[in-house]
Amino acid sequence: MIEALYRALLLLYPAEFRRRFGAEMLDTARALDASRRSRRSRAVIDALHTAVALRAEYRRERRFAFTENRHMPWDALRRDVIFAIRSLRREPAFALFVAATLALATGANAALFGIADRLLVRGPDHVRDAERVRRVYVTAQPPGMGQFTTAGVGHVTYDIVRRASSAEAAATYAINDGTTGRGAEAREIKIGYASASLFSLLGVQPAQGRFFADEEDSTTGARRVAVISDGLWQRQFGRATDVLGRSLIINDDPYDIVGVAPSGFTGAELGRVDVWAPMNLLSARITNDWMRSWSAQWLSVIIRLRQGVDPDAASDELTTLFTRAYDGDEKHMREARVWTAGLGAADDGSEPAESRVVRWLSGVSLLVLLIACANVMNLLLARGARRARELGIRRALGASRLALLRMLVIESTLLSLIGATLGLLVAHVIGGAARNTLLSSIEWSSAPVDARVLLVSLVTATAMGVFVGVVPAIDVTRDALARALRSGVRGGSGRRLRLRAALTVVQSTLSVALLIGAGLFVRSVWNARHVDLGFDPDRVLVVEVSRASLAGLDTSARDTERARRRLFLAGVLDRVRGVPGVEGASVAVGLPFGNRFSVRITVPDLDALPQTGTGGPSISAVEPAYFRTMGTRLLRGRDFNPTDRAGSAPVAIISEFMARTVWPGRDPIGRCVRIGDPPGPCTTIVGVAENTHRARLVEAPKMHVYIPLGQEVGFGGAAMLVRSSQDAESVADAVRSELTTADATITFVATETLAERIDPQMRSWELGTSTLLFSGLLALVVSAVGIYSLLAYLVADRRHEIGVRLALGARVDHVAMIVVRWSIGMSLAGIAAGCLIAAALGTFMQPLLFQVSARDPMVFGSVAGVLLLVALAASLLPSLRAARVDPLEALRAE
Amino acid sequence: MLALTSRPLHGYGIIRDVEARSDGEVLLQTGALYRTLRRLLSDRFIEECDRPADETVTDDRRRYYRPTRLGQQVLEAEVARMSRLVRAARLTADGKRPRLA
Numbered sequence: 001m002i003e004a005l006y007r008a009l010l011l012l013y014p015a016e017f018r019r020r021f022g023a024e025m026l027d028t029a030r031a032l033d034a035s036r037r038s039r040r041s042r043a044v045i046d047a048l049h050t051a052v053a054l055r056a057e058y059r060r061e062r063r064f065a066f067t068e069n070r071h072m073p074w075d076a077l078r079r080d081v082i083f084a085i086r087s088l089r090r091e092p093a094f095a096l097f098v099a100a101t102l103a104l105a106t107g108a109n110a111a112l113f114g115i116a117d118r119l120l121v122r123g124p125d126h127v128r129d130a131e132r133v134r135r136v137y138v139t140a141q142p143p144g145m146g147q148f149t150t151a152g153v154g155h156v157t158y159d160i161v162r163r164a165s166s167a168e169a170a171a172t173y174a175i176n177d178g179t180t181g182r183g184a185e186a187r188e189i190k191i192g193y194a195s196a197s198l199f200s201l202l203g204v205q206p207a208q209g210r211f212f213a214d215e216e217d218s219t220t221g222a223r224r225v226a227v228i229s230d231g232l233w234q235r236q237f238g239r240a241t242d243v244l245g246r247s248l249i250i251n252d253d254p255y256d257i258v259g260v261a262p263s264g265f266t267g268a269e270l271g272r273v274d275v276w277a278p279m280n281l282l283s284a285r286i287t288n289d290w291m292r293s294w295s296a297q298w299l300s301v302i303i304r305l306r307q308g309v310d311p312d313a314a315s316d317e318l319t320t321l322f323t324r325a326y327d328g329d330e331k332h333m334r335e336a337r338v339w340t341a342g343l344g345a346a347d348d349g350s351e352p353a354e355s356r357v358v359r360w361l362s363g364v365s366l367l368v369l370l371i372a373c374a375n376v377m378n379l380l381l382a383r384g385a386r387r388a389r390e391l392g393i394r395r396a397l398g399a400s401r402l403a404l405l406r407m408l409v410i411e412s413t414l415l416s417l418i419g420a421t422l423g424l425l426v427a428h429v430i431g432g433a434a435r436n437t438l439l440s441s442i443e444w445s446s447a448p449v450d451a452r453v454l455l456v457s458l459v460t461a462t463a464m465g466v467f468v469g470v471v472p473a474i475d476v477t478r479d480a481l482a483r484a485l486r487s488g489v490r491g492g493s494g495r496r497l498r499l500r501a502a503l504t505v506v507q508s509t510l511s512v513a514l515l516i517g518a519g520l521f522v523r524s525v526w527n528a529r530h531v532d533l534g535f536d537p538d539r540v541l542v543v544e545v546s547r548a549s550l551a552g553l554d555t556s557a558r559d560t561e562r563a564r565r566r567l568f569l570a571g572v573l574d575r576v577r578g579v580p581g582v583e584g585a586s587v588a589v590g591l592p593f594g595n596r597f598s599v600r601i602t603v604p605d606l607d608a609l610p611q612t613g614t615g616g617p618s619i620s621a622v623e624p625a626y627f628r629t630m631g632t633r634l635l636r637g638r639d640f641n642p643t644d645r646a647g648s649a650p651v652a653i654i655s656e657f658m659a660r661t662v663w664p665g666r667d668p669i670g671r672c673v674r675i676g677d678p679p680g681p682c683t684t685i686v687g688v689a690e691n692t693h694r695a696r697l698v699e700a701p702k703m704h705v706y707i708p709l710g711q712e713v714g715f716g717g718a719a720m721l722v723r724s725s726q727d728a729e730s731v732a733d734a735v736r737s738e739l740t741t742a743d744a745t746i747t748f749v750a751t752e753t754l755a756e757r758i759d760p761q762m763r764s765w766e767l768g769t770s771t772l773l774f775s776g777l778l779a780l781v782v783s784a785v786g787i788y789s790l791l792a793y794l795v796a797d798r799r800h801e802i803g804v805r806l807a808l809g810a811r812v813d814h815v816a817m818i819v820v821r822w823s824i825g826m827s828l829a830g831i832a833a834g835c836l837i838a839a840a841l842g843t844f845m846q847p848l849l850f851q852v853s854a855r856d857p858m859v860f861g862s863v864a865g866v867l868l869l870v871a872l873a874a875s876l877l878p879s880l881r882a883a884r885v886d887p888l889e890a891l892r893a894e
Numbered sequence: 895m896l897a898l899t900s901r902p903l904h905g906y907g908i909i910r911d912v913e914a915r916s917d918g919e920v921l922l923q924t925g926a927l928y929r930t931l932r933r934l935l936s937d938r939f940i941e942e943c944d945r946p947a948d949e950t951v952t953d954d955r956r957r958y959y960r961p962t963r964l965g966q967q968v969l970e971a972e973v974a975r976m977s978r979l980v981r982a983a984r985l986t987a988d989g990k991r992p993r994l995a
Contacts, residue, residue, distance in 0.1 A: 006924075021928045024957055028905035029924040043923060050925025054932075 012051040014058045084411040102419025105372035107426025109365045125264040128203025134340035136301040137349045142332045149348045155291045166314035167303035171198035179748040186748040189274040209244045209259030222280035226255040230263035232274045252549040264445025272443040294328035315339035353764040361771045368775040371510045375782045376468045378503045384476025404477045412469025420461030504786045508830020511779030516838040518772035519859035524850035534692030536631035537755035541728040543720040546748040581731040584723040586629040590620030593757040597715040600677040617703035621712035629723045637687030646710030653687035657701035728753040784874045791878035803890025816879040823875035831864045904956040939965030
């Protein structure tokens with residue numbers, strides 16, 4: 001009985017005390033009770049009295065905790081932290097805002113750090129001694145054209161590089177699209193065809209099984225063996241332990257799975273690769289002489305430099321070997337330079353656009369962090385002023401200035417850590433979104449917030465907390481005692497006001513600079529989206545089919561089947577045109593942003609085509625409805641019609657640029673060109689079409705020739721084009737099922753809009769836009785709050801002065817205007833400085849922009865306007881408050 | 895404190911000891927006792943110790959306390975101070991002029 005009662009009474013005790021002594025007390029009370037020496041009522045009264053007394057003792061101790069135990073740092077730290085939490089809970093709005101600001105800023109930073117870490121710092125995973133692994137490039141200058149650099153080389157070049165003594169090892173690979181599975185199960189995959197040396201060169205170990213060996217990659221009979229990626233193992237086999245030895249259908253052929261690559265292995269690049277297969281299997285799919293031809297140039301070659309070999313020396317050796325070995329026809333290739341660059345470089349050996357943008361954005365996110373810091377400092381200064389009394393009293397009660405400083409810095413660090421924790425959530429969301437949308441081509445082996453990001457965030461947050469806490473803390477603890485004793489006099493010294501105004505101006509400056517950057521990127525994206533490509537990218541769907549292999553058929557059956565397949569797409573056009581929502585359909589070989597076929601054109605009466613600086617002519621073979629389907633205008637002459645086909649009189653339609661270049665001022669219609677090498681028969685020009693971009697968003701007009709489908713010689717690979725009345729994606733499913741029902745040998749139908757093919761070229765701008773916009777808006781909100789809080793503080797601080805002015809007859813609107821003027825003044829200073837910074841950085845920014853000047857007056861002007869509006873809005877409430885000051889009350893308060 | 899000088903005691907042991915020392919006059923209550931113990935512990939005048947070897951009752955929940963060196967010194971000082979005080983009080987009571995300590 002007494003035990004239950006005592007147990008209940010114990011609940012009234014401070015928890016700490018209960019934990020320490022509870023069990024013992026119960027024990028003692030029981031013994032005391034059993035001995036019957038004490039009355040129960042006395043025990044109960046004693047217990048109640050102790051509870052009250054203890055609570056009072058604990059409260060007292062806590063209140064002075066920060067002055068005690070200076071020689072026991074951990075204990076003191078713990079108390080300081082508890083104290084800081086309690087003090088922050090008293091001003092939840094302040095704590096919440098500061099934490100949210102820091103969360104967004106650190107979150108953006110952490111997300112970008114994660115991206116930059118992968119793109120700029122770490123490179124592909126599982127590469128041992130990555131600094132010695134380099135990609136081989138060839139730089140050459142064809143006559144009459146600009147110098148070009150390419151990472152796409154031929155197998156011949158690989159053979160040359162393999163002999164170089166400066167290379168410890170060499171490997172070659174090509175990453176192609178393919179399919180796995182059959183029929184409805186078919187999926188698109190990325191296949192890495194690689195020489196067996198790739199894995200040992202990179203130094204990667206298989207997670208299971210083995211990589212394939214040299215014998216399995218022989219030129220005479222490569223074996224169908226595959227090493228699957230960790231991702232494919234997960235998706236397709238559910239991590240089955242008996243995956244080795246199983247069969248996998250790749251491009252309709254069965255492959256034996258011999259190994260599983262470690263998670264995150266992507267070869268020497270950053271993109272996803274689902275399956276690795278022997279390089280020589282490709283020969284089955286490519287012309288027979290690809291291994292000896294100088295013109296087949298689609299392999300990537302990497303080498304591992306010998307220890308201590310200088311990359312330049314290696315390049316010299318490679319160039320010498322190449323020059324000596326080259327026996328092709330092109331003179332400029334004999335003078336080509338072969339060199340190497342690190343794995344981070346783009347296809348043309350330069351820094352990739354993504355890396356450049358990410359580098360910029362890392363700078364930007366640091367700026368945002370600075371803005372957030374300035375803001376938090378500003379708010380902490382204001383808070384310090386609000387707490388002047390409290391701090392003064394603490395000082396009077398014996399707390400040292402150091403103790404106060406420590407307390408304030410711990411508060412700010414705590415805030416910063418809370419912010420950083422929330423920031424990790426933000427980073428997870430932003431980072432995840434950026435990866436999925438803007439950088440989806442890259443294989444992200446780790447989560448947006450991994451251990452490295454975590455560590456960096458933690459360190460940044462702590463440093464930031466101390467940094468933003470120290471300055472205000474030093475300021476507010478200065479003369480804390482004296483200030484508190486002079487009650488009634490507000491704490492706003494001129495120095496602190498100047499400091500806060502300066503911080504506010506800095507915030508406005510940075511947000512102006514960021515918003516200008518965002519504005520420039522927004523215009524770039526807009527411009528890029530509205531480039532006249534010569535066709536309608538959004539409404540045209542490109543449909544490509546994969547089919548069952550022809551293995552197993554005899555030669556004649558194979559030829560028949562090949563011929564049937566060649567005609568198939570054109571044959572089902574009418575059925576596709578009947579699909580609801582389809583406005584038109586056509587078939588073409590050689591599409592914009594797809595395969596590009598160069599062609600030699602000879603014109604009677606002309607020794608050679610004029611040099612254009614944009615390369616020689618390219619060619620496509622198209623079905624009659626092509627121009628209508630693409631939305632390409634015919635400027636002169638006629639379209640192809642069904643009578644233009646294989647065997648009929650050869651005709652051609654040429655691009656406007658070609659017409660202007662070859663027959664300036666004259667009508668090209670009816671003239672004759674000869675296509676091919678050796679030149680074919682006289683082909684009559686029947687029309688002129690508007691120029692179309694062939695491969696890039698930024699592209700000078702090119703010479704291009706269209707011929708009727710069926711008249712093409714020496715190139716192939718048809719795709720169907722479907723023009724939809726609304727959204728191209730909406731008809732994709734219907735078209736897909738139409739095709740698969742029409743032909744049972746189709747294993748996979750890939751559909752994508754032309755716009756999607758162009759999108760990768762938009763990514764760097766989109767990445768820039770979204771990040772800059774996010775940071776700019778964040779900075780804007782933060783600086784608006786900064787301005788507001790400073791003005792509110794000023795008005796409160798000068799209540800007395802304002803009261804006096806009003807009493808002396810100042811007009812209310814005049815007083816309100818003073819506040820507005822402060823606000824406008826600060827933001828004008830910010831605008832001026834921000835514009836100057838943006839203009840100064842413009843030179844560096846220009847290469848990242850698209851058809852917009854880095855000093856675009858419209859962007860500068862609108863950002864200035866926005867900031868002024870925001871400054872006005874932020875001054876609204878404080879100015880009203882100033883206007884409502886009651887002179888009597890303000891004076892009485894003294 | 896005095897109760898603990900001869901040997902380490904646990905909570906109930908202290909109550910009994912104090913009772914015995916005061917001839918049954920003073921009966922400590924549990925709450926008051928532990929409030930005092932906490933005070934003494936946090937001032938580092940006493941500390942927890944192992945159960946004395948001669949203790950017959952073996953109850954694991956019981957915790958034993960003994961004075962620290964500091965506690966011992968403070969106790970001695972306090973005893974000295976009080977005895978001077980008592981002496982002064984006696985002298986006053988005897989009608990002599992107290993010699994204040």
